[in-house]
Amino acid sequence: MLHPDLYPHIFTRKSIRKYTGTPLSAAQIDAVRGALGGLVPLFAEERYKLVCEPENGGVLHRVYAYGEDTAGGNANIGFLLQQLDLALHGQGLGRLWFGMGKAPKDIACEPPLSYAICLKVGNAAGPLARAGAAEFDRKPIEEVVADAGLQHAFEAVRLAPSAANSQPWRFVRAGEFIHAYRKRLGLVKAALFGRMNQVDMGIALCHAVLGLAHEGVAVKGISADAPSPAPAPDGYVYTAAIQI
Numbered sequence: 466m467l468h469p470d471l472y473p474h475i476f477t478r479k480s481i482r483k484y485t486g487t488p489l490s491a492a493q494i495d496a497v498r499g500a501l502g503g504l505v506p507l508f509a510e511e512r513y514k515l516v517c518e519p520e521n522g523g524v525l526h527r528v529y530a531y532g533e534d535t536a537g538g539n540a541n542i543g544f545l546l547q548q549l550d551l552a553l554h555g556q557g558l559g560r561l562w563f564g565m566g567k568a569p570k571d572i573a574c575e576p577p578l579s580y581a582i583c584l585k586v587g588n589a590a591g592p593l594a595r596a597g598a599a600e601f602d603r604k605p606i607e608e609v610v611a612d613a614g615l616q617h618a619f620e621a622v623r624l625a626p627s628a629a630n631s632q633p634w635r636f637v638r639a640g641e642f643i644h645a646y647r648k649r650l651g652l653v654k655a656a657l658f659g660r661m662n663q664v665d666m667g668i669a670l671c672h673a674v675l676g677l678a679h680e681g682v683a684v685k686g687i688s689a690d691a692p693s694p695a696p697a698p699d700g701y702v703y704t705a706a707i708q709i
């Protein structure tokens with residue numbers, strides 16, 4: 466479903482916040498635009514728009530993402546842009562998920578789509594890659610998935626990026642389904658991070674698909690709003706089911 470070449474980048478990628486003063490070259494911009502064309506949506510029915518433009522007044526480019534502001538629409542954006550994050554990391558480019566940015570005024574967007582988030586892209590000033598998993602600040606794997614048989618594949622999910630490093634995901638296996646749950650936010654955090662919290666779930670699902678495929682487990686499909694098999698873990702909201 467996703468290109469297996471993306472998988473190894475999960476273990477070395479990091480957010481890049483310092484960039485050189487050198488703008489992307491024409492070839493680098495072509496590479497970003499080319500990578501956009503190869504992204505696979507999480508849900509075929511979700512409408513979305515991705516636009517790569519130079520950052521206003523800066524040397525970076527941004528890939529602006531638009532989708533419907535629903536759990537499925539936002540997860541779809543996370544799934545798409547995380548493929549781009551991994552692909553561009555593999556091409557030696559610095560990237561930063563940037564949830565605090567505003568919608569650009571010069572890009573047209575018709576409802577029901579609205580601006581969700583962007584990925585900044587540029588030439589990194591400093592090392593682009595981590596040496597290994599020990600350099601990631603993340604929760605233990607038991608808090609991601611309790612099923613020991615899935616923990617090796619889900620190391621890829623454990624290392625996924627999330628807004629404010631909140632890591633809001635939790636996965637529960639039930640037969641041929643792996644159910645994905647998202648941590649419920651309080652009112653204040655929901656106002657600030659609600660949309661990003663749902664984007665995070667798409668990022669986790671992207672890494673889950675890559676991790677499972679690497680272990681030889683084919684994903685037959687991912688469905689949103691499937692009925693939850695059992696009460697959600699305390700403090701979590703049901704999001705999607707991965708069928709294996």
Ligand SMILES: Cc1cc2nc3c(=O)[nH]c(=O)nc-3n(C[C@H](O)[C@H](O)[C@H](O)COP(=O)(O)O)c2cc1C
Pocket residue numbers: 478479480481482561562563564565566582601625626627628629630661664665668
């Ligand atoms: C949806 C999302 C939104 C984010 N927004 C911002 C942001 O506005 N500013 C920022 O500096 N980092 C932002 N980040 C980066 C996270 O802080 C970072 O992914 C997390 O701390 C884990 O670090 P790592 O990406 O280096 O592994 C965002 C990440 C995600 C996934």
